[in-house]
Amino acid sequence: MFDFLKKIFAAEDTSSRDKANDRLRLVLTHDRIGASSELMETLQKEIVALIASHVEIEGTPEVHFITEGRRTALDISIPLKGR
Amino acid sequence: MEKKTPDSHVIVVTSGKGGVGKTTAVANLATGLAKLGYSVVVMDLDIGLKKLDLILGLENRVIYDIVQVADGECTLKQALVKDKRFPALYMLPAAQTRNKDDITTEQVKTICEELKQDFDFIFVDCPAGIEQGFRNSIAAANKAIVVTNPEVSAVRDADRIIGMLESCDFKDIKLLINRLRPEMVRSGDMLSIEDLMEHLCIDLLGVVPEDRNVVISTNRGEPIILDEHSSASKAFNNIVQRLLGNDVELMTLEEDSFWRKLKRNLGFKN
Numbered sequence: 001m002f003d004f005l006k007k008i009f010a011a012e013d014t015s016s017r018d019k020a021n022d023r024l025r026l027v028l029t030h031d032r033i034g035a036s037s038e039l040m041e042t043l044q045k046e047i048v049a050l051i052a053s054h055v056e057i058e059g060t061p062e063v064h065f066i067t068e069g070r071r072t073a074l075d076i077s078i079p080l081k082g083r
Numbered sequence: 084m085e086k087k088t089p090d091s092h093v094i095v096v097t098s099g100k101g102g103v104g105k106t107t108a109v110a111n112l113a114t115g116l117a118k119l120g121y122s123v124v125v126m127d128l129d130i131g132l133k134k135l136d137l138i139l140g141l142e143n144r145v146i147y148d149i150v151q152v153a154d155g156e157c158t159l160k161q162a163l164v165k166d167k168r169f170p171a172l173y174m175l176p177a178a179q180t181r182n183k184d185d186i187t188t189e190q191v192k193t194i195c196e197e198l199k200q201d202f203d204f205i206f207v208d209c210p211a212g213i214e215q216g217f218r219n220s221i222a223a224a225n226k227a228i229v230v231t232n233p234e235v236s237a238v239r240d241a242d243r244i245i246g247m248l249e250s251c252d253f254k255d256i257k258l259l260i261n262r263l264r265p266e267m268v269r270s271g272d273m274l275s276i277e278d279l280m281e282h283l284c285i286d287l288l289g290v291v292p293e294d295r296n297v298v299i300s301t302n303r304g305e306p307i308i309l310d311e312h313s314s315a316s317k318a319f320n321n322i323v324q325r326l327l328g329n330d331v332e333l334m335t336l337e338e339d340s341f342w343r344k345l346k347r348n349l350g351f352k353n
Contacts, residue, residue: 017271
C-alpha cells in the first residue's frame with residue numbers, strides 16, 4: 001500500500017520522459033561538436049584565464065554551449081570589474 | 084516495367100541504430116507505391132545480414148544477388164526478383180555470404196543509374212552502422228529517410244546519421260518516427276513527437292504507432308500496409324502520400340484503451 005502511494009506521489013517529480021530529454025540535450029550537444037564534458041571545464045578555465053590576464057574579473061564567469069536548431073554555439077558571460 | 088514519371092527518386096532509408104524498423108519501412112513504403120501503380124525497386128544493401136527478402140515474403144524467389152551483379156556474374160535484370168502481389172514492385176537482393184566491402188560505392192552508383200531507366204522509386208535499405216555499408220547506401224541517393232524510435236539510444240544514433248548526411252550535402256532529409264506509444268507519451272514515460280523534433284530539427288515525414296499487427300504480418304511475409312484495418316497501415320499509407328508530394332495531416336494516435344483491447348481480444352480488427 002505504501003509503495004503504491006509512493007508511486008503516485010513520485011509521479012509528481014520528474015517523469016522519465018523529462019529525464020530522457022535532459023540527457024539527450026546534453027549528449028547531443030557533446031556529440032555534435034565531437035567533445036566530451038571535460039572539454040567544457042577546460043574551455044571555461046582557459047577562457048577565463050585568458051580574459052583575466054588582460055582585465056580584472058568580478059563575480060562568477062559562465063561558459064555554456066547553446067543550441068539553435070542543429071547548430072551549437074559557445075555562450076560566454078564574464079562579468080568585469082568596473083573602475 | 085513502365086515508368087509513371089520521367090524522374091526517379093532514389094531514397095535511402097537509414098537510422099544508425101539497428102532494429103528501429105528500416106527494412107519494415109522500406110517494404111511498406113515500396114509496396115504502398117507499387118499498389119498505386121508506380122514502378123518501384125527495393126535495393127537491399129545489408130550485405131551479410133539480409134532481411135528485406137523475408138519481410139517481403141520473397142525469400143524463396145532469390146536467385147542472384149547484388150554482389151553478383153556488381154561482379155558481372157549475372158545481369159541486373161536476372162537478379163531482380165518480381166514481387167508476388169504487385170507487378171510494379173521488384174527487389175534487388177543482398178548477398179548473404181559476403182561482406183559490406185564486397186561492393187564499392189562506384190558499383191552501387193552504376194547499378195542505380197541503370198535502375199533509374201525503369202523505376203520511378205528506388206529504395207535503398209541501408210544497414211545499421213556508419214561504415215562502408217552506410218557509405219554505399221547513400222552514394223546514389225538524392226533523398227534520405229531517417230528512421231528512429233522514441234528512445235534515447237535511437238535518437239542519439241539518428242542525430243549522428245543526420246550530421247553525416249548533412250556533411251555529405253544531403254538537402255532532402257526527413258524523419259520517420261516508428262513504434263510510438265501514445266499512451267506512454269501521455270503518462271510521461273516516452274519521448275513525444277515534439278521532443279524528437281526538438282532534438283533532431285529535421286522535417287517530419289510521418290509517425291508509425293506501435294502496432295502488434297506488424298509482428299503478425301512480418302511472420303507471414305506480408306507488408307502491414309496491406310492490412311488496411313491496422314493503424315500502422317494507415318500511417319504508412321499517409322507517408323506514401325507525402326512521398327508523392329501530397330499534404331496529409333498526421334493521424335490522431337488513439338490510446339490503446341480498455342475497449343480497444345477488449346475488441347481485439349474478442350477477435351475484432353482494430
